[in-house]
Amino acid sequence: MLRADLVKTEPSSVSPGATRARSAKRARILDAAITVFARTGYHDARVSDIAREAGIAYGLVYHYFRNKEEILETIFEERWTGFVETVEAIAEAPTRTEEKLEAIAALILGAYRLRRDWVKVFVLEIQRSSRFAEPSQLRAVGRFFQAVAKILRAGQAQGALRGDLDPEVAGYVFVGGLEIVITALVLGVIRESDADPEAYAPKVARTVVEIFLRGIGARS
Amino acid sequence: MLRADLVKTEPSSVSPGATRARSAKRARILDAAITVFARTGYHDARVSDIAREAGIAYGLVYHYFRNKEEILETIFEERWTGFVETVEAIAEAPTRTEEKLEAIAALILGAYRLRRDWVKVFVLEIQRSSRFAEPSQLRAVGRFFQAVAKILRAGQAQGALRGDLDPEVAGYVFVGGLEIVITALVLGVIRESDADPEAYAPKVARTVVEIFLRGIGARS
Amino acid sequence: MLRADLVKTEPSSVSPGATRARSAKRARILDAAITVFARTGYHDARVSDIAREAGIAYGLVYHYFRNKEEILETIFEERWTGFVETVEAIAEAPTRTEEKLEAIAALILGAYRLRRDWVKVFVLEIQRSSRFAEPSQLRAVGRFFQAVAKILRAGQAQGALRGDLDPEVAGYVFVGGLEIVITALVLGVIRESDADPEAYAPKVARTVVEIFLRGIGARS
Amino acid sequence: MLRADLVKTEPSSVSPGATRARSAKRARILDAAITVFARTGYHDARVSDIAREAGIAYGLVYHYFRNKEEILETIFEERWTGFVETVEAIAEAPTRTEEKLEAIAALILGAYRLRRDWVKVFVLEIQRSSRFAEPSQLRAVGRFFQAVAKILRAGQAQGALRGDLDPEVAGYVFVGGLEIVITALVLGVIRESDADPEAYAPKVARTVVEIFLRGIGARS
DNA sequence: CATGAATGAGAATTCATTCAT
DNA sequence: GATGAATGAATTCTCATTCAT
Numbered sequence: 001m002l003r004a005d006l007v008k009t010e011p012s013s014v015s016p017g018a019t020r021a022r023s024a025k026r027a028r029i030l031d032a033a034i035t036v037f038a039r040t041g042y043h044d045a046r047v048s049d050i051a052r053e054a055g056i057a058y059g060l061v062y063h064y065f066r067n068k069e070e071i072l073e074t075i076f077e078e079r080w081t082g083f084v085e086t087v088e089a090i091a092e093a094p095t096r097t098e099e100k101l102e103a104i105a106a107l108i109l110g111a112y113r114l115r116r117d118w119v120k121v122f123v124l125e126i127q128r129s130s131r132f133a134e135p136s137q138l139r140a141v142g143r144f145f146q147a148v149a150k151i152l153r154a155g156q157a158q159g160a161l162r163g164d165l166d167p168e169v170a171g172y173v174f175v176g177g178l179e180i181v182i183t184a185l186v187l188g189v190i191r192e193s194d195a196d197p198e199a200y201a202p203k204v205a206r207t208v209v210e211i212f213l214r215g216i217g218a219r220s
Numbered sequence: 221m222l223r224a225d226l227v228k229t230e231p232s233s234v235s236p237g238a239t240r241a242r243s244a245k246r247a248r249i250l251d252a253a254i255t256v257f258a259r260t261g262y263h264d265a266r267v268s269d270i271a272r273e274a275g276i277a278y279g280l281v282y283h284y285f286r287n288k289e290e291i292l293e294t295i296f297e298e299r300w301t302g303f304v305e306t307v308e309a310i311a312e313a314p315t316r317t318e319e320k321l322e323a324i325a326a327l328i329l330g331a332y333r334l335r336r337d338w339v340k341v342f343v344l345e346i347q348r349s350s351r352f353a354e355p356s357q358l359r360a361v362g363r364f365f366q367a368v369a370k371i372l373r374a375g376q377a378q379g380a381l382r383g384d385l386d387p388e389v390a391g392y393v394f395v396g397g398l399e400i401v402i403t404a405l406v407l408g409v410i411r412e413s414d415a416d417p418e419a420y421a422p423k424v425a426r427t428v429v430e431i432f433l434r435g436i437g438a439r440s
Numbered sequence: 441m442l443r444a445d446l447v448k449t450e451p452s453s454v455s456p457g458a459t460r461a462r463s464a465k466r467a468r469i470l471d472a473a474i475t476v477f478a479r480t481g482y483h484d485a486r487v488s489d490i491a492r493e494a495g496i497a498y499g500l501v502y503h504y505f506r507n508k509e510e511i512l513e514t515i516f517e518e519r520w521t522g523f524v525e526t527v528e529a530i531a532e533a534p535t536r537t538e539e540k541l542e543a544i545a546a547l548i549l550g551a552y553r554l555r556r557d558w559v560k561v562f563v564l565e566i567q568r569s570s571r572f573a574e575p576s577q578l579r580a581v582g583r584f585f586q587a588v589a590k591i592l593r594a595g596q597a598q599g600a601l602r603g604d605l606d607p608e609v610a611g612y613v614f615v616g617g618l619e620i621v622i623t624a625l626v627l628g629v630i631r632e633s634d635a636d637p638e639a640y641a642p643k644v645a646r647t648v649v650e651i652f653l654r655g656i657g658a659r660s
Numbered sequence: 661m662l663r664a665d666l667v668k669t670e671p672s673s674v675s676p677g678a679t680r681a682r683s684a685k686r687a688r689i690l691d692a693a694i695t696v697f698a699r700t701g702y703h704d705a706r707v708s709d710i711a712r713e714a715g716i717a718y719g720l721v722y723h724y725f726r727n728k729e730e731i732l733e734t735i736f737e738e739r740w741t742g743f744v745e746t747v748e749a750i751a752e753a754p755t756r757t758e759e760k761l762e763a764i765a766a767l768i769l770g771a772y773r774l775r776r777d778w779v780k781v782f783v784l785e786i787q788r789s790s791r792f793a794e795p796s797q798l799r800a801v802g803r804f805f806q807a808v809a810k811i812l813r814a815g816q817a818q819g820a821l822r823g824d825l826d827p828e829v830a831g832y833v834f835v836g837g838l839e840i841v842i843t844a845l846v847l848g849v850i851r852e853s854d855a856d857p858e859a860y861a862p863k864v865a866r867t868v869v870e871i872f873l874r875g876i877g878a879r880s
Numbered sequence: 881c882a883t884g885a886a887t888g889a890g891a892a893t894t895c896a897t898t899c900a901t
Numbered sequence: 902g903a904t905g906a907a908t909g910a911a912t913t914c915t916c917a918t919t920c921a922t
Contacts, residue, residue: 025885043263046912057887062914098437152436161436169427170436172404173397180396181389189358189365190388207389215435216372216381216390217318245902266895277904279898288896465906483703486891497908502893538877592876601876609841609867610876616840617833624832647829655875656812656821656830657758685881706916717883719919728917 026064028054030078033071038117042072042125069129076126076137079118083111084143091147097155098213101174104148105205108178112185113201120186123179145171161213177208246284248274250298253291258337262292262345296346296357299338303331304363311367317375318433321394324368325425328398332405333421340406343399365391397428466504468494470518473511478557482512482565516566516577519558523551524583531587537595538653541614544588545645548618552625553641560626563619585611617648686724688714690738693731698777702732702785736786736797739778743771744803751807757815758873761834764808765865768838772845773861780846783839805831837868 032054036045047068051058065071090103112119126137148171155161181204184190192200252274256265267288271278285291310323332339346357368391375381401424472494476485487508491498505511530543552559566577588611595601621644692714696705707728711718725731750763772779786797808831815821841864 047914048912059888059915060886062916063885067914159438162438165427165431165436169401169424170431172400173428173431176396176398176400176403177393178396180392180399183396184392187358189361190392204389207385208393211385211390211393211432211435213435213437215431215433215437216375216385217433218380218382267897268895279904279906280902282897283902487893488891499894499909500907502895503906508892595876599878602878605867605871605876609864610871612840612844613837613868613871616836616838616843618836620832620836620839621829623836644829647825648833651825651830651833651872651875653875653877655871655873655877656825657873657875658820658822707918708916719883719885720881722918723881 034117038120087147097160100151101209109201109205254337258340307367317380320371321429329421474557478560527587537600540591541649549641549645694777698780747807757820760811761869769861769865
């Protein structure tokens with residue numbers, strides 16, 4: 001079964017020696033930045049906050065990154081890639097359409113549980129960073145939507161899905177449904193029930209998939 | 221029929237005389253702020269930009285608003301209220317559930333055509349303004365989601381909608397589906413076909429409602 | 441007789457009212473900058489030093505000038521112009537060549553007495569500012585050399601000067617002779633005799649002109 | 661005949677073995693520094709630029725020099741010394757005054773052709789380095805002017821030069837005439853004729869000497 | 881000797897906000 | 902109301918210098 005922890009989180013699986021040290025500091029800066037961005041928001045985060053959080057000196061940040069914005073871009077590029085690759089793996093897998101959609105929903109909602117800060121930064125900051133409109137980032141996001149669209153087109157081809165709806169728009173609707181639930185969670189608008197937080201995400205995931213596949217309308 | 225222009229756009233329907241002048245300047249500042257926020261983003265927008273756009277001295281901004289943030293809040297409160305009232309009117313209307321959902325979808329996607337800057341600011345700025353977490357704003361957003369949830373609950377009560385799904389989560393899914401399509405339009409990821417821009421929004425609206433009601437899964 | 445005080449020093453001969461206030465502050469910043477640049481050198485001068493010297497707040501400097509460099513450029517443009525105009529007036533005057541050259545020498549060496557800081561900044565800072573290589577500045581300096589060359593060409597035409605020497609190179613030699621004497625004074629390498637400081641500059645001026653016209657070689 | 665290459669340029673005429681290596685790196689740093697200072701100016705040159713130009717790690721610079729400033733000082737001291745010694749040799753030589761002055765002019769203008777970067781740094785940077793006011797450097801510059809003054813005094817003593825002019829001021833005038841021509845060349849204000857660049861410097865040198873000795877005034 | 885990661889003081893610049901006119 | 906000059910806190914970024922390896 002596909003699991004949320006498929007999202008690769010450790011770019012630190014690196015070669016030893018000098019390289020390790022370099023990567024270690026760099027990775028600490030990125031981790032710290034995610035934490036700080038999630039807490040304060042990108043704009044209100046000071047570079048010195050990141051440095052303090054990472055436990056390093058101020059100027060070292062500029063040793064590894066040209067400026068504050070490059071940190072955000074790097075977070076996106078390095079961490080998003082792992083996510084997209086997982087989604088693409090799901091798309092290629094020899095499973096039924098419904099399973100694939102459920103896997104993606106579980107992946108996203110599961111990521112919220114495991115890497116809440118990442119999700120916050122992706123959802124709240126990167127998305128509206130001015131750089132987000134940049135071709136490279138749009139392309140990276142595009143990979144994700146294409147993977148979803150691929151699942152839908154395959155589903156239509158094999159008769160599992162209706163063929164009369166635009167798979168691209170449908171893909172947006174599916175992702176949008178997931179995204180807003182996450183946003184609501186991130187913003188605390190809806191709160192995981194205290195009773196069984198572990199069970200909440202899967203349940204919501206299933207609801208989204210269910211609506212997406214069979215609709216909320218009563219069967220006539 | 222419910223129309224996009226139900227969104228009230230003119231707080232300038234005000235009393236005459238001195239008061240009119242006051243309101244006129246104030247309204248010009250708000251309009252200018254929307255334009256500038258849509259262009260630059262809230263954080264990168266300078267008060268002087270807003271003043272220049274409004275054609276006034278920038279000290280005057282502080283006559284009408286305590287600070288920059290209050291401008292954003294005011295935009296939200298004054299302009300969002302009109303939107304929510306329209307949605308609530310739709311919810312109360314004696315029409316079928318499907319019609320109501322279609323009206324909301326049309327309202328939102330139509331607003332994008334008529335008041336693109338407003339939508340940009342709502343979607344991109346206010347949503348992630350740190351103030352968004354403020355009770356007053358959350359309440360305002362909540363009114364909107366409650367109106368949607370009300371439609372869904374009513375639909376369940378009268379048997380038009382399945383009763384086995386959480387209407388709150390379902391509401392998010394519906395709105396999220398619409399929202400992401402708008403975001404994609406705002407960011408230029410998907411582009412209205414040049415052939416018939418007028419027809420694009422309604423068509424997308426219908427697709428979203430269709431998926432939401434009947435699902436994309438093939439009828440077994 | 442042409443006098444050193446022909447160098448216009450007061451751009452503050454301005455219109456009254458609001459304009460005066462604006463100009464007053466601006467002029468104070470420029471004056472303060474000259475003082476500070478002369479004392480510390482351009483590179484080591486902090487904008488805050490200039491502000492303190494001018495008795496104004498930090499940020500006001502940026503109200504009037506884009507950045508630190510623009511201050512230096514402005515000093516050059518506004519103050520150099522007065523100097524060049526004086527030199528051009530000397531060049532046009534209906535006096536003998538020797539008188540003209542003496543007037544220029546007196547002007548320059550006199551300026552050193554009256555506006556030592558200006559001379560320091562011109563000689564030591566502006567000349568090696570990276571911007572100095574800019575067309576507009578080279579042109580401004582060019583005006584000065586052209587005025588000198590004009591005097592020399594006129595002298596050659598009327599038979600007062602030898603015709604077998606390149607007037608352009610000769611102009612450089614004349615100005616260079618003056619300039620290095622000033623530099624030596626600025627740097628304190630040579631010191632005006634304590635006995636009669638007033639008489640030193642004119643005496644040096646006459647020496648430079650004398651050498652330039654009749655040479656130091658013994659008459660054969 | 662005295663030639664420009666009399667200026668000693670290779671402190672690398674050193675003993676072999678380990679010492680050679682040391683000196684080699686040191687010399688490379690100095691050469692690189694001259695190149696970089698000439699290109700960027702002292703203040704804007706970063707130590708890392710010098711290291712990159714020298715092809716070494718920038719920490720190594722601090723093995724050989726206490727700090728950035730010491731590099732400039734060293735350039736001045738080590739390279740200027742060779743120049744001054746050449747000038748002193750010219751002064752001592754059993755040649756006529758005019759020949760001596762021509763040799764110096766040729767030396768300086770020739771150096772501009774051979775070691776343009778050195779001249780740039782001497783003319784533009786060292787001269788206004790704040791450290792220029794340092795006794796040791798003033799003394800070094802003084803040696804040069806004293807050598808020139810010595811030539812002039814000797815010329816006066818043997819009747820080759822007029823005795824009624826201050827030899828010190830006259831020396832400044834001579835050097836100043838040369839210096840400004842060089843500055844003009846450095847800044848590109850005057851350009852060596854493309855036709856015969858080799859001949860330009862000597863020609864200018866002769867013009868300067870000619871004016872200095874016989875003046876530009878028409879013989880009455 | 882060599883390297884380049886690490887440090888942190890320092891300075892420029894921005895811009896929201898205040899206030900005298 | 903209206904203006905825009907004045908203020909200064911806040912922050913980013915640079916770069917000389919140190920130091921562990």
